[in-house]
Amino acid sequence: MPFNSTEYLIFLSIVLACYFLVNSKCRWIILLVASYFFYVYSEPIYIILILFSTVTTYLGSQKIISSEGLKKKFWLFFVLFSNIGLLFIFKYLDLFLRFVKIIIPSFGIPSFYNIHNITLPIGISFYTFQAISYCLDIYNKKYIPEKQFSKFALYISFFPKLLAGPIERADNLLPQFNNLPTINLNAVLNGVKRILWGLFKKIVIADKLALIVDLVYGNPYGNNGFTFLLTTYIFAFQIYCDFSGYCDIAIGTAQLFGYRLSENFQKPYLATSIADFWKRWHITLMSWFKDYIYIPLGGNTVSTYRWYRNIMIVFLVSGLWHGASLNFVIWGAIHGLFYVSGVMTANVREYIAEKIGLNKYDKLHKLIKTIVTFNLVSLGWIFFRANNLTSATYIIKTIMSDMFSLADLIPNDTYNLWSIFKIQGISQLELITYLLLLIFFFLNETFDWIERYYYKADINHVTIKELCLLNIIICSLLFLGDIGGKSFIYFIF
Numbered sequence: 001m002p003f004n005s006t007e008y009l010i011f012l013s014i015v016l017a018c019y020f021l022v023n024s025k026c027r028w029i030i031l032l033v034a035s036y037f038f039y040v041y042s043e044p045i046y047i048i049l050i051l052f053s054t055v056t057t058y059l060g061s062q063k064i065i066s067s068e069g070l071k072k073k074f075w076l077f078f079v080l081f082s083n084i085g086l087l088f089i090f091k092y093l094d095l096f097l098r099f100v101k102i103i104i105p106s107f108g109i110p111s112f113y114n115i116h117n118i119t120l121p122i123g124i125s126f127y128t129f130q131a132i133s134y135c136l137d138i139y140n141k142k143y144i145p146e147k148q149f150s151k152f153a154l155y156i157s158f159f160p161k162l163l164a165g166p167i168e169r170a171d172n173l174l175p176q177f178n179n180l181p182t183i184n185l186n187a188v189l190n191g192v193k194r195i196l197w198g199l200f201k202k203i204v205i206a207d208k209l210a211l212i213v214d215l216v217y218g219n220p221y222g223n224n225g226f227t228f229l230l231t232t233y234i235f236a237f238q239i240y241c242d243f244s245g246y247c248d249i250a251i252g253t254a255q256l257f258g259y260r261l262s263e264n265f266q267k268p269y270l271a272t273s274i275a276d277f278w279k280r281w282h283i284t285l286m287s288w289f290k291d292y293i294y295i296p297l298g299g300n301t302v303s304t305y306r307w308y309r310n311i312m313i314v315f316l317v318s319g320l321w322h323g324a325s326l327n328f329v330i331w332g333a334i335h336g337l338f339y340v341s342g343v344m345t346a347n348v349r350e351y352i353a354e355k356i357g358l359n360k361y362d363k364l365h366k367l368i369k370t371i372v373t374f375n376l377v378s379l380g381w382i383f384f385r386a387n388n389l390t391s392a393t394y395i396i397k398t399i400m401s402d403m404f405s406l407a408d409l410i411p412n413d414t415y416n417l418w419s420i421f422k423i424q425g426i427s428q429l430e431l432i433t434y435l436l437l438l439i440f441f442f443l444n445e446t447f448d449w450i451e452r453y454y455y456k457a458d459i460n461h462v463t464i465k466e467l468c469l470l471n472i473i474i475c476s477l478l479f480l481g482d483i484g485g486k487s488f489i490y491f492i493f
Contacts, residue, residue: 001041002487003249004203011038012253019257024180031158031257032150038159039123046121049086054156056082057131061138061145072139079135083128090121095324123163125321125493127156129288134170136292143171151177160253164246164490166264167284173259181258191255193470198248200473205441206241207486208434209234213385220391225402228382228395235385236378240269241441242489243282267445269377272369274338277377285321289314308343312336322384322493327392331383338376437476 001008015034019027040047060079064072088096134155138145146152155174161167216223216231223231247264254261262284271277278286297310312333319332350359358365379396386392 001038002491003246003253004199004486004488007041011041012256016256027181027257028151028154028177032154035154035157035159035162039157039162042122042163046124049090049121049124050127050157053083053086053128053131054153057135057156058145058149058152061135064135064138065145076135076139080132083131083135086124087128090119090124092320092324120492122491126165126167127162129167129285130156130169133167133288133292137170146170146174158254158259160250161261164243164250164488164493165282165284166247166250166262167288168262172262176259183258187258188256191252194252194255195249196252196470196473196477198245198250198252199477201241201245201248201441202488204434204437204476206238206245209238209241210486213238217385217387217391217395220386220395223398225399228399232378232382232385232395236269236374236381237438239381239384239489240265246488246490269374269445270370271373271377272366273342273373274335274376275342277373278335278339285318289318293317308340311339315339326389327383327386330389330392331380334380334383338380433476437472440472 001011011034015030018034019030022030036047039050057079060075060082063075064079067075137143146155151174154177155168155170158168158173213231213235216227217235220228244265251261251263264283266280266283268277268280271280294310294314297313298306299310300307302310315332315336316329317332318335319328319330322328322331353359353365358368382395383389383392386395
């Protein structure tokens with residue numbers, strides 16, 4: 001049941017009505033029932049998996065807190081094995097079998113494995129990571145386990161964040177379920193507005209940009225360097241609007257019920273380095289990797305070499321988390337190398353900036369670093385979006401070979417991109433409107449209009465600026481949006 005569907009709007013309306021009709025002490029039960037219905041509606045058979053993860057994690061955590069020594073470690077291993085096993089079977093088994101099929105013949109042993117494509121259960125990467133972090137925190141005595149199974153089940157399955165995050169920690173969400181939520185008209189209004197802004201980013205911006213990206217990346221051969229370069233930049237904003245749009249809807253939905261989910265994005269394309277980018281992009285995932293992989297490996301308290309190794313491990317695991325293919329591993333490795341290179345060359349770059357006098361112009365210096373960072377991130381997106389490694393390599397080679405002739409390619413290729421819109425049935429008036437909305441989106445990202453005049457408004461003091469923003473968003477959704485169009489990109493992870 002995607003957030004950008006009519007079914008979800010109907011579902012949310014019914015759940016909200018039931019939620020406010022029952023006694024406040026029983027409202028969490030409505031959310032639990034709604035969450036399981038939400039997941040069953042999406043994939044009925046895979047309800048078994050989320051129940052398995054929930055039951056094993058709940059029982060294992062109870063045993064961990066009451067055990068010592070080897071028994072305590074055994075129950076920790078039991079929970080980790082159960083959740084990682086689910087991920088491995090449904091996400092990485094096919095990759096593993098392909099690897100075995102390649103390796104075994106090299107030793108002269110006949111291969112007898114039949115490789116099957118297993119459908120990835122929606123949300124499995126997110127709820128298993130929540131279960132793992134919960135178990136590890138219990139083991140490390142950060143807090144005591146939740147005694148009430150049904151409330152723990154709600155923590156794992158809470159429907160706004162179930163399919164694509166944010167990846168919530170128990171110390172943020174579980175206490176909210178154990179206390180009566182505070183709900184007021186301002187919170188509800190701001191929740192609705194955040195949902196509308198998320199829908200705007202998804203179905204007005206991301207889905208329209210996808211028309212170009214899908215056509216070019218879907219059949220890359222025959223396109224030139226300018227087409228690939230521009231389409232890659234377009235994809236950078238498509239994936240941002242798609243994923244952050246989902247998170248806005250999730251956070252806004254939770255707010256309607258009086259709950260607070262973690263922020264997952266903080267203007268990542270305004271980052272001034274790769275390290276800064278990963279403090280702003282998919283914040284809850286990188287926080288998870290930091291706490292449960294990076295710090296246990298020693299973090300930055302070890303030798304320089306081992307620190308670089310730790311960073312590379314985190315980014316390689318991050319790439320593998322996003323998908324069981326070489327493309328994603330390379331994408332993660334690229335970001336790891338960019339991160340390490342940025343740290344290694346920081347003093348040299350600052351020295352050069354000082355020598356040429358760039359440090360005297362702080363805003364210009366920051367702008368240059370932002371542009372460089374955005375281009376490095378965009379280069380990585382090629383491996384993230386390409387259908388396979390062959391396509392990614394072809395795209396990069398074409399961009400590099402055409403780099404010195406882009407001035408000749410731009411006029412003709414601009415016409416070709418306009419032809420792509422015509423192929424997709426988009427009129428010239430619609431295209432102009434989309435471009436104006438893109439400008440509106442970019443200005444908001446730069447000047448925080450939504451944050452200042454839209455999210456935090458008081459229902460008793462509605463400003464002209466807020467009304468203007470609200471009208472732009474609602475009108476664009478009504479006349480340009482396609483409810484029930486494309487699914488969210490991060491559903492496949």
